[in-house]
Amino acid sequence: MTELPPGAALAEMPGFSAPAWDEAHRLAELRSYGILDTPPERDFDEVVQFAAQLCAAPIAVVNLIDQDRQFFKAEIGLSLRETPLDVSICAHAILQPDLFVVPDTTRDPRFAANPLVTGAPHLRFYAGALLETAEGLPLGTLCVLDYVARPEGLTPEQAFGLQILARQVMAQLELRRALAMREASERRFRVLADAxxxxxxxxxxxxxxxxxxxxxxxxxxxxxxxxxxxxxxxxxxxxxxxxxxxxxxxxxxxxxxxxxxxxxxxxxxxxxxxxxxxxxxxxxxxxxxxxxxxxxxxxxxxATEDALRRSEERLRLALSAAEMVGTFIWDVRADRIAADPGFARLFSVAPEALAAGVSIAALEPAVHPEDALRLRARIRAALQGERGFEAEYRLRQRDGGLRWVVARGRCEGDAAGQVSELRGVIMDITERKLAEEGQELLARELSHRIKNIFTVIGGMISLSSSGATPEVRGFAQVLRRRLQALAVAHDYVRPEAAGAAPGGGTTLRGLLATLLAPYGGEESGRLRLMGDDVPVGVKAATSLALILHELATNAAKYGALSREAGHVAITLERRGERLGLTWQERGGPEVAGPPERRGFGTILAERGSLQLGGRVAQDWDRAGLTLRLEVPLARLAG
Known part of the structure; x- marks a missing residue:
């Protein structure tokens, strides 16, 4: 509900009833027209001129009621632009629903004491038509005033005409606002467009x-x-x-x-x-x-699209030239795999069928039965989290032959993280596999000959030491054991070795278990192998075999393994690009300190660590020997 303007005290007057509109809303609507305090304009001036002539009145005003004043947008006969609201007759007019007429202001208790009535200009008559918005909010009035009372008021024609003119004023106000809003809108559009x-x-x-x-x-x-x-x-x-x-x-x-x-x-x-x-x-x-x-x-x-198109064309030509290479896309949800002619040739399938797409099950008969389970496991692993996919397997050909292929790809996921596609390439590696098989046969033959050499040298040592002095026989026995350690290491790092890691590789923990088996192994509880595992190559295995053989032999003779309660803990630890090996003996005889003489075995161990590019340190604690060896991972795998 509205709050009355200060000084008006309309609520105390007889017959007053509060309006249905909110004053804050009315004022906001008035200001939205941007009409207050604007200079005179011909369109409004002509309206008051005509209103004065129509009603034979000396004064006519387009009057807008602000918060604490009334502003005259157009006037004739007053020579004023505004007056305080507490002397306004129009402030009462906007509270009336229709045309507001005061025949004699001196006889109306609302205006008899008004300064504009009791003093100059001695107003006696008032008639005002509402300036009202479409939603019923009064902004002011178009009013006529006279210095002489008019008991008869306005004629019907004058009353009708004054209301028509009031609506024309509102039409002008609406037009002004629409134009102003359009010019703000166009200005914002231009600023946005230029940015x-x-x-x-x-x-x-x-x-x-x-x-x-x-x-x-x-x-x-x-x-x-x-x-x-x-x-x-x-x-x-x-x-x-x-x-x-x-x-x-x-x-x-x-x-x-x-x-x-x-x-x-x-x-x-x-x-x-x-x-x-x-x-x-x-x-x-x-x-x-x-x-x-x-x-x-x-x-x-x-330009980028053209470059990509040329690149794709080159790839297509390259793939078509290389008949044993193909590409594929598997729609996982639909279980449709689409592929190029190279893929189709490898699977002995019509290119047209693979261009349209077939199910995975339709291609499985081409996979060798011994490889099918392993291939399914690799596909499952890729779909369930690995994302990367690689598998080698054999394909049966129409002529009954077999071809080795390698397939590589990567899974693509949707916004929810679910695998939607597996894209990749497949290559014929039959020739490589045949070459590898030839190399393996050669390697096995060389391995067999090397083992024979170890046997011959061992026999020669035994034969040469027969009948020799005890010292010579002892040296020969040590030398034979070292040869045996080298032979064991050589056997282990062969791909067909029992301790080979999955995929044909060999590991350091496997080598340690093999070399230390003669001393009871982990099953006896006297040898404890802990920590990380890493690949080990042929060259590194030889040096490690000499080092570990000397450590185990000395432990069995003089150290922890010379007593039943003694044990050896071997710890492997990755340290960035290097590996640390710790050999710790406990439970053996009390150690008085480092040996007074460096034996041949110790010299071999030190040289072995140098060959590996590593560092070795020994701690001769009273509780037992602790040896620490650190070597580069790259040298270890060589």
Whole structure:
């Protein structure tokens, strides 16, 4: 409900009833017209002139009621622009539903003491028609006043005419607001359009261009306004102009969105590929009021697309030339695998079938039965989290032969993280496999000969030491054991060794278990092997075999393994790009300190660590020996 203006005290007067509108809302609506404190305007001045003539009144006013004043937008006979609200008759008029008429102000208790009645200009008569918004909010009045009372009031014609003129004032106010709102809207649009990286344009419903943003003129370098109307088409490459006109005419006739790619001339004369788009803006009846469009420079995108297309063509040609290479895409959800002719040849399937897509089950009969389970496991692992996929397997050919292939790929997921596709490539590696088999046969033959050499050398040592002094026989026995350790290491690092890691590799923990088996192994509880495991190669195995053999032999003779309660703990620890090996003996005889003499075995161990590029340190604690060896992982795997 409204709060009355200060000084009016209308609520205390007889017959007063509070209005249904809210004063804060009314004031906000009044200010939205932007009319307060504006200078006189002819359209409003002519209204008050005609109102004064119509009602034969010396005073006529377009009066707007503000928070604490009344503002006269137009007046005749007062020579004032505003007065305080507490002397306003119109402040009472806006509380009335219709035309408000006061025949004699001196006889009306609401106005008898008003300074404008008791003093100059001695107002005696008032008639005001509401200036009311469409939602019923009163902004003020169009009123006429006289210095003489009029007991008869206004004639019906005068009352009707005054209300008609009041509605004309409101029409002018609405027009002013609409124009002002449009000019704010257009200003915001221009600021926004000029800030955009694209070229922005607008046309009339018939397609005649009447607006371009700043970006258009920066790009084209043409004078302002020179491409209005239909001048824009001359900016396109000559080969594109007819096509652009035809597409634009089709959109204008059909009302369909406009989209086309053409070459647009830049300020330096270079034509660049551009994407043109436009949408129509329609009124409530569906009629097109205007078209708004953009031009986006896509030259760099087109260049990238051309480069990608050429790259794909080169890849296609390369794949078609290399008959034993193929690519595939598996739609996991639909279980449809689509592939190129190279893939089809390897699986002995018609290229047309794989171009359309087949299920995984349709391809499984081509996989060798001994490889099928392993292949399914690799696919499952990729789908369940590994994402990367690689598998080697054999394919049965139509002629009964077998071909080895390797398939590599990667899973692609959707927004929810679920695997949707597996894309990859498959290559024929039959020739490589045959070469590897030949190399393996050769390696086995060499291994067999090396083992024979170890046996022959061992026999020669035994034969040579027969009948020799005890010292010579002891040295020969030690030498034979070292040869045996080397032989064991050599056997272990062969791919067919029992301790080989999955995939044909060998590991350090496996080598340690093999070398230390003669001393009871982990099962006895006297040897404890802990920590990380890493690959070990042929070269490193030889050096490690000598080091570990000497450590185990000395432990069995003098150290922890010489007593039943003694044990050895071997700990392996990755340290970045290096591996630490700790050999710790406990439970053996008390150690008095480092040995006084460096034996041959110790020298071999030190040289072995140097060959591995490592560092070795020994701690001769009273509780037992602790040896620490650190070697590069790269040298260990060599």
């Amino acid at each position: 955009m990286p694209q070229m922005v344009w607008s046309t009339l419903p018939d397609g005649s261009h009447d607006y371009y943003n700043a970006r258009w003129y920066e790009f084209t370098g043409v004078p302002f306004g020179s491409t209005d109307g239909a001048g824009w088409n001359g900016m396109f490459h000559p080969d594109d102009q007819a096509r652009a006109w035809a597409r634009w005419r089709h959109s204008l006739e059909s009302g369909e969105p406009y989209e086309i790619e053409y070459r647009l001339r830049r300020a330096d004369g270079v034509y660049r590929w551009t994407l043109g788009r436009a949408l129509p803006v329609r009124d409530a009846e569906g009629r097109i009021e205007r078209w708004f469009g953009t031009c986006t420079d896509i030259e760099d995108i087109k």
